[in-house]
Amino acid sequence: MSTVIDGIIVGGAGGAVAGITVYSVQYLHQKIRDCIDSSAVYKWLSTNTKDEQGHRFRSTRAISSWTNLTQDRVRYLCSHHRKIYLSTGGREDMWGVLQRDDDSFIFS
Numbered sequence: 430m431s432t433v434i435d436g437i438i439v440g441g442a443g444g445a446v447a448g449i450t451v452y453s454v455q456y457l458h459q460k461i462r463d464c465i466d467s468s469a470v471y472k473w474l475s476t477n478t479k480d481e482q483g484h485r486f487r488s489t490r491a492i493s494s495w496t497n498l499t500q501d502r503v504r505y506l507c508s509h510h511r512k513i514y515l516s517t518g519g520r521e522d523m524w525g526v527l528q529r530d531d532d533s534f535i536f537s
Contacts, residue, residue: 467506469496471513474526486516486523 473495478485489507493500507513507524516523 463506463509466496466498466502467510470498470503470506471510471526474513474524478525486518486520486525488520489522489524492524 470492473492474487477495478487489500489503492498492507493503496503498506504522508515512526513524514526516525
């Protein structure tokens with residue numbers, strides 16, 4: 430009887446360790462993927478939102494097209510990146526890499 434209980438305890442502990450390991454690997458993979466994709470979006474925005482071109486903000490669709498990411502993925506990455514800002518102008522879904530300093534804007 431005690432060997433059956435020992436087997437159940439060992440099996441349960443092994444299953445818990447396996448579950449935690451799978452969750453940890455998936456979480457780490459997602460974070461790495463977010464970091465790589467976010468970096469690609471930021472680099473593209475940095476080079477394509479210069480003021481002399483007249484494009485201070487770029488649309489989610491344009492970013493998606495140039496980075497080969499879905500529009501939902503671009504929206505998610507831009508909204509979570511600390512240096513990418515959503516435009517507050519008349520056109521919706523526009524993103525830029527401007528830093529806000531009080532009431533003025535400074536290019537980063």
